Amino acid sequence: MALMATVLWVGADAAFGETSNISGYYHVSVPSGNSAWTCGLVCEEIYQGAAVNVTADVDGKALVSFSAPGWTGGEFTLHYLEPLSGASAGLAIDVLSNTTDTIKLDVTPAEAGLTNGMVFGLRKHATLAGLLPDGGGFVPFNDTIGLIGSSGSQQIYFWSDVSSTWIDATNADASDVVIRPGQGFVIQVGVAKTVTLGNGEVAYVKTTPTQIRATNGIPNLIGALNPLEPGTTLAGLGVTGSLAAFNDSLVTLDAGSLAQTGTYLSDGSNLVNSSNFDNSNNVALPAGTSVVINVDAAKNINLTPVSVGP
Amino acid sequence: MKPWSSILGAFAICLISSSAWAGGVTLTSVGGSQFALRDGQALPAGVAVRIGTFLLPTETRDQTLVAATDYVTLKSWFQPLAESGEASGTIAQPGESGGFLRSNGFPTAGDIFGTISNISPSFMPPGTQLYVWVFNHVDPEQSTQWGIFTSENWTVPESLGTRVLSTGAGVQALHGNTGGQQLLLRDIPVSYGNWTWKNYSSDAFPEIAGAAEDPDHDGIANLAEYAWLLRANAPDTTRAEIKEEGGVLSFTFKRPRNLPDVSVSAECSPDLKKWSPATSVLIGSDADFDTLRSTATSGERCFWRVRFSSITAP
Numbered sequence: 217m218a219l220m221a222t223v224l225w226v227g228a229d230a231a232f233g234e235t236s237n238i239s240g241y242y243h244v245s246v247p248s249g250n251s252a253w254t255c256g257l258v259c260e261e262i263y264q265g266a267a268v269n270v271t272a273d274v275d276g277k278a279l280v281s282f283s284a285p286g287w288t289g290g291e292f293t294l295h296y297l298e299p300l301s302g303a304s305a306g307l308a309i310d311v312l313s314n315t316t317d318t319i320k321l322d323v324t325p326a327e328a329g330l331t332n333g334m335v336f337g338l339r340k341h342a343t344l345a346g347l348l349p350d351g352g353g354f355v356p357f358n359d360t361i362g363l364i365g366s367s368g369s370q371q372i373y374f375w376s377d378v379s380s381t382w383i384d385a386t387n388a389d390a391s392d393v394v395i396r397p398g399q400g401f402v403i404q405v406g407v408a409k410t411v412t413l414g415n416g417e418v419a420y421v422k423t424t425p426t427q428i429r430a431t432n433g434i435p436n437l438i439g440a441l442n443p444l445e446p447g448t449t450l451a452g453l454g455v456t457g458s459l460a461a462f463n464d465s466l467v468t469l470d471a472g473s474l475a476q477t478g479t480y481l482s483d484g485s486n487l488v489n490s491s492n493f494d495n496s497n498n499v500a501l502p503a504g505t506s507v508v509i510n511v512d513a514a515k516n517i518n519l520t521p522v523s524v525g526p
Numbered sequence: 527m528k529p530w531s532s533i534l535g536a537f538a539i540c541l542i543s544s545s546a547w548a549g550g551v552t553l554t555s556v557g558g559s560q561f562a563l564r565d566g567q568a569l570p571a572g573v574a575v576r577i578g579t580f581l582l583p584t585e586t587r588d589q590t591l592v593a594a595t596d597y598v599t600l601k602s603w604f605q606p607l608a609e610s611g612e613a614s615g616t617i618a619q620p621g622e623s624g625g626f627l628r629s630n631g632f633p634t635a636g637d638i639f640g641t642i643s644n645i646s647p648s649f650m651p652p653g654t655q656l657y658v659w660v661f662n663h664v665d666p667e668q669s670t671q672w673g674i675f676t677s678e679n680w681t682v683p684e685s686l687g688t689r690v691l692s693t694g695a696g697v698q699a700l701h702g703n704t705g706g707q708q709l710l711l712r713d714i715p716v717s718y719g720n721w722t723w724k725n726y727s728s729d730a731f732p733e734i735a736g737a738a739e740d741p742d743h744d745g746i747a748n749l750a751e752y753a754w755l756l757r758a759n760a761p762d763t764t765r766a767e768i769k770e771e772g773g774v775l776s777f778t779f780k781r782p783r784n785l786p787d788v789s790v791s792a793e794c795s796p797d798l799k800k801w802s803p804a805t806s807v808l809i810g811s812d813a814d815f816d817t818l819r820s821t822a823t824s825g826e827r828c829f830w831r832v833r834f835s836s837i838t839a840p
Contacts, residue, residue, distance in 0.1 A: 234833075236834075238831045239831070241829075263745070419768050443827060524798045
C-alpha cells in the first residue's frame with residue numbers, strides 16, 4: 217500500500233498540494249476613550265501529536281508524555297497545551313514545565329478529561345510583546361491596555377519608549393504578560409487610532425474550535441478568535457449553547473465609553489434581550505470587539521472556529 | 527575477491543538437475559569500461575550490483591527509466607535476475623531474501639566479473655532486456671549514487687546459452703554517464719520520493735511518508751519539509767514570516783532553487799475564503815533558496831499562506 221501510494225504520486229502530473237499555516241494581519245479602529253477588544257489571532261502551533269500517556273504527577277497535576285517530540289527541557293515557559301478532542305477540546309491549559317518528552321499541565325487529568333492517546337496542540341501564549349511588539353502606536357505612558365485576571369482584578373499596562381517594552385504600573389517589564397486565547401482587553405487611548413493586530417508572533421489563524429474558561433463572580437471579557445467579522449452578530453460568537461438558559465448573561469459594551477449597551481440571555485438555542493426577550497441573535501457585534509460574559513458557576517464557553525476556504 | 531561464479535557454484539550444481547534447460551549471463555568489465563563513482567574514482571569492491579530487468583512496456587521502457595527519479599518506483603519495477611539465494615534465477619526467487627550481488631574488484635581493482643547460471647526461462651524469458659543497476663554502497667538503501675546501464679546486446683540468452691554482458695562499446699547509461707572508458711554513477715536524483723525514502727524508508731507507510739503527513743508533529747507537512755529543506759524527524763519552524771518595514775506589512779517566504787518537482791508560491795486572501803496567488807517580488811537568493819516578499823495591498827486585513835504543489839520534474 218505504501219508503495220502504491222508513492223508510485224501514484226510520482227506518476228501523477230501536477231499531483232496535489234499542501235498549504236502552510238495561515239498568517240496575516242488586520243486593523244481595528246480604536247476610538248478615543250475606553251473600548252473592549254479581542255485579538256482574533258494566535259501564535260503558531262509548534263507541535264501537534266497524540267499523548268502516549270496521561271498520568272497524575274505527585275501533586276495531582278497532569279503529566280502528559282509524547283513519543284520523541286524533539287523538545288528541550290524547560291523550553292515551554294509561556295505555553296499552553298490544547299486538547300483537540302474530548303470534553304476540553306480547544307481549551308488552553310497552561311504548561312507548568314516540560315522535559316524532553318513530557319509536559320506538566322496546570323490541571324488534573326480528571327478536571328480536563330485528559331486520556332491516553334488524546335491529540336494535543338502546543339502553542340505559545342499571546343503576550344503583550346507578541347501582540348504589539350512595537351507598541352502599536354500607543355502614546356507612551358499614556359495609552360493603556362487593561363486585562364482582567366481570573367480573580368477579577370484589573371491590571372493596566374503602558375508602552376514605554378524608554379525601554380521600548382510594555383510595562384506595568386510599577387514600571388516593571390510586562391512584555392511576557394499573557395493574553396489568553398479569546399480573552400478580551402480594554403484599550404484606552406487619548407486619540408482615536410488604528411491598531412494593527414498580526415504585526416508580531418501573534419499572527420496565525422486558528423481554525424479549530426476553542427473553549428475559554430469563564431469564572432463566576434467576575435466579568436469575563438471575551439471575544440471571537442476570529443480575525444474576520446464573526447458574522448457581525450452576537451450569535452456569530454457561538455457562545456449561546458454554553459450559557460445556562462435564562463441565567464448566565466452576555467453584556468455588550470459601547471466603544472468609547474465602555475457603557476453597557478445591552479444584556480442578553482440564552483434561551484437554550486437563541487440569544488434574547490434580557491428586558492423584552494426579543495430574539496437578539498442578529499444584534500450587530502463590531503469586528504474584533506469583546507463582550508462580558510457573566511456566569512453563575514465556572515464553566516467552559518465554546519467559541520465558533522474560523523472557516524477557511526480550500 | 528572471488529568471482530561470482532565460484533560463490534554461486536554450489537547453487538548451480540544443485541539447480542542444474544531441476545533446471546536443465548537454463549541459461550547464464552556473465553558480467554565483465556575486462557576489456558571494456560570500468561564502473562566508477564561520479565567523480566571518476568574506481569568503484570569500490572563490495573558495493574551492490576543488481577542485474578535484472580524492469581517490468582515496463584518494452585517500447586517505452588528506456589524512456590521511462592530515464593525519466594524516473596525515485597528509488598521506490600524503480601525498485602518496484604525491478605525484477606532481479608539473481609541475488610544470492612538458493613532459488614536464484616527460478617520462479618521461487620521472488621520469495622527469497624538473499625543478499626545483493628556485490629562488486630568484486632576482479633580480476634583487478636575496479637573491475638567486475640561474475641556469472642549467474644541456471645536462469646530459468648520461466649523466471650525470465652530469453653530475449654528479455656537486461657540492466658545493470660550499480661550503487662555506491664553495500665546496501666542500496668544507504669547509497670548516495672547509482673547508475674543504470676544497459677546495452678542492446680544485454681539480453682537473457684536462450685536455454686543452455688550464455689550471454690556476456692560486456693561493458694565495451696554500445697553500453698548506454700540511463701542513469702549515470704559513459705565516457706573516458708568509464709561507466710560513471712550519478713548522484714541520486716533530488717525528488718520528493720527520494721526524500722521520503724532517505725528520511726523514512728523505502729517501504730514507509732503512507733501515514734508516515736505521505737505528502738500531507740506530519741510525522742514530527744511540527745505543523746509542517748512532509749511536502750513542505752522537503753521544499754524548505756527542513757528536518758523530517760525533528761520540530762522545525764516555517765520559512766515564512768510577517769514583517770513590518772517602514773510601516774508596511776509584508777509576507778516573506780522561501781522558495782527552493784534546486785528542487786525540480788515542487789513549486790512553492792504564496793496565496794493571499796482578505797476573507798480566508800477566496801484565495802488567490804499573491805504577487806511576490808524576489809528580494810534575495812542564496813544557494814538553496816530565493817526569498818520572496820508579498821506586500822499587502824491597502825485594506826483592512828490580509829492573510830497569507832504558502833502553497834506547495836508537486837509537479838512533474840522537467
